[in-house]
Amino acid sequence: MKYVDEAVVEKRMKARIRNNSILKFIFLLSTLFGLVVLAVLLIRVFSQGIAWLDWDFITGRLSTDPDRAGILGAILGTSWLMLVVIPVTLFIGVGTAIYLELYAKPGRFQNFIATNISNLAGVPSIVYGLLGLTIFVRALEFGNVVLAGGLTLSLLVLPIVIVAAQEAIRAVPQFLSEASYGMGATKWQTVKKIILPAALPGILTGSILALSRAIGETAPLTVIGIPALLIPFPGSFFDTFTALPMQIYYWTLDASLVSEYAYLAAATIIVLLVLLFLLNSVAIFIRNKFQQRY
């Protein structure tokens, strides 16, 4: 007597193979779904905004008249924010990563800081906004100025920079620091002259990605209270400002009042996306160009 009836197996096998092919197709469609939405989003934004995007728009001042409105103020504001975010996150982020990877003794304290950083990475950005409002704007009495916004965004993206810098430092092969110690170099000389230069491309790539996150952040800025009014261009860290995402936010909200505002928002989105695209290209370029093969 046979336990396996080959005819039945054969018949079932065909169904099983067919199921496999059908599901494979569905899985592929799912993967493409996100990309299709992405394409629709981009096409939609570009078709709405491209006609409004010209040199006058980029270099113009804010105005309630859609035909005259420009975003130079927002571009300057975003640039000023970055002038705070870049040095602050690099300094604190790389410093923390060096401490955790090269100086801290493995153990409870190191784990504690690492857990803390991963928790911070999961805190919603709006909560950072409230922290910035309470500490920088009110307690330290900066007001809703560039410095307050920049520091808030710095704290927000700090975990990204720390983790990226940690990974970059960990990827530097041990034999390089051994060679340096073998020459009689001190620990800090080895860190400064061998480990950090070798980790630099990785650190920069991570920082640029963190920066692009900061550039697009809106929620913390709304909490800090960025004015939607016509304000003078920022000229220092202690001036009020507006930023590209805030401009998009206000124009989107008011699109139900003045329908052209939607096109202005779309045009501003194009500027923002192009900026992000450029930043990411630089990151990829750095990663490919300066990656050392040992």
Next chain:
Amino acid sequence: MSQKIKVKLNDQAIKSSDQQEDKRAVFETNQLNLWYTDTHALKDINLSIKEKEVTAVIGPSGCGKSTYIKTLNRMVELVPGVRTTGEIKYKNRNILDRNFRVEDLRTQVGMVFQKPNPFPKSIYENIAYGPKIHGIKNKKILDEIVEKSLRGAYIWDEVKDRLNENAYGLSGGQQQRLCIARCLAVEPGVILMDEPTSALDPKSTLRIEELVQELREDYSIVIVTHNMQQAARISDRTAFFLNGEVVEFDETDKIFTNPKDSRTEDYISGRFG
């Protein structure tokens, strides 16, 4: 102990006499013990390494030979949980003393590693690294040191036209000679070599061996090797390590032609290890 006394007597002899068969010791190791956390890796080591000689350290894997030479420049301390007892005297100072700055020690005792490990910098910067970290910044002097060191490692002619290119563009054998040149740049008294040819092809190995022969004129060299022919070819004295102990230490000729210990004989004739 008796050996130590003999060396001291020889010291006296050098000062008074012109004809010196025996040379002074650069390293005197006395009753050295070393533990990695729980493992007893080196047991009661007594060795005296002579100036301007090539001392080979041989033995099967895990016998402690690498650990031993990494103790000579205290690189072994980079491994967490290492403890030592006993003493290693370098120029009459105990280097295992906490007050002995490791940076000073490693400036005077250079090291060449198993795998070539140039820095991902230009050839020039690789050589200039040592002098620079010790405070030499004058460009002219650095140029001079770079050329002299590269010549000393017999690689100058191969790289002189591309000093500013990345060191990783060199072949493995060239990289290792560059690492030796890097070591020479701070003019150490001793060069430690931890299986320097194990990652290289036979031709590059031969060049390194020739280089070692040349360097012996000016430097004291300790070389760990698992290649017994290599030890026989290039060394003046050989120490045979087994299970963390020195089984035999003598002139290389004697070790390879007439070993006193049967375990040495077994090892060099390839019966184990």
Next chain:
Amino acid sequence: MAGNSDTNKNAVNVREMIAEKKKKKNLSNFTEKFIPTFLLLIASISLLTTVGIIITLFTEAIEFFKIVPIWEFFTGTVLRPMSQNPEFGVLPLINGTLISTFIAMLVAGPVGIMSAIYLSEYASDRVRRVLKPLLEILAGIPTIVYGFFAFTFVTPLIRSIFPEVGATNILSPGLVMGVMIIPMIASLSEDAMSSVPNSMREGAFALGATKLETTFKVVIPAALSGIISSFVLGISRAIGETMIVTIASGSSKNFTFDITQSMQTMTAYIVEVSSGDAPAGSTIYYSLYAVAATLFIFTLLMNILARYLSRKFREEY
């Protein structure tokens, strides 16, 4: 001395120069001792941030609970902060948050995991190397852009099919938020699935199982804690998401389950109140912190759970 033998070679005597320089080295000795402490101070900034968040949120929230009893806050279904007799029930906000999160996960969960299956089990190396970065672009688009998209494209699209849907509603931002979270779930689940050892798959293939059967009977069960961890992180992300819901879901504080209506989430409430420039010290100002503290605890729990699950997964392999 050993060093004097090579004087014939060159005028430069490196050894002497180094010895010379060493005497001046006391300063660098100081640096060497000072650096670790300095770095420790920098590293503790991240701890200070956490402490700062907790202190700010909870001290102000406690002030709030002195005015509005904590019980009333967490069970109240009416939220009327601006009214003459204000009421501060947080349930409408929690409700709005959970509903938008639920809608988002209804999109991101299935699509994310099916993408992960495709990328991990079916796609060739070449296809994966093209698709994965493309998918990750979705994660890099600023949320304000998604908000704009939800408000000016998805909502009108839904309304053209179902006219009864409001101009602001929770459905549209929920769906768009789902799209935003797809890459997160796809990428983390794919990592979990591709770290399942191949030997397990081979065992099933050798018995004549198809790829589909192997995926569902071997790979997914083996990668389950990793996959769940990615879901939990997705949920946490949706709970904390702000701009999409602020723009597209409006600010009515309805306590309802009707997804065609406008609802407010916790995050959107914080934006609304703080942009309204609530005077410091007022009840409505303190309510910001009570809501934010609630939000913070929600996401913190989710993150801890996600980390626990992914650690459990890593321990298994």
